Amino acid sequence: MDNSGHRKGMQIPNLNRIDLAIVDCRMENRGLSRAEIAHLRGSLYGGILRHRLGRLCKQDSIDLSATPNPKALGFSVMTNVLIQVDPSLP
Numbered sequence: 001m002d003n004s005g006h007r008k009g010m011q012i013p014n015l016n017r018i019d020l021a022i023v024d025c026r027m028e029n030r031g032l033s034r035a036e037i038a039h040l041r042g043s044l045y046g047g048i049l050r051h052r053l054g055r056l057c058k059q060d061s062i063d064l065s066a067t068p069n070p071k072a073l074g075f076s077v078m079t080n081v082l083i084q085v086d087p088s089l090p
Contacts, residue, residue, distance in 0.1 A: 013059045023068050
């Protein structure tokens with residue numbers, strides 16, 4: 001790993017603010033259609049959005065269900081958190 005926390009040799013995709021907005025929308029609600037994303041972002045037309053989603057899938061930043069791939073987006077650590085709650089406590 002280098003000083004930034006990224007693996008050496010790992011290519012991080014060049015994502016601009018529009019790509020990040022698309023990824024953000026899908027992270028917030030995976031069920032959004034292209035039309036809904038375009039409506040939420042206001043400035044995206046169907047063809048542009050389709051092209052960008054295709055490119056994000058091709059570079060493995062998101063999968064076909066548009067789930068973000070944290071490793072491909074540069075996050076080098078993943079974790080699972082288990083929380084146990086005692087229901088008898090307030």
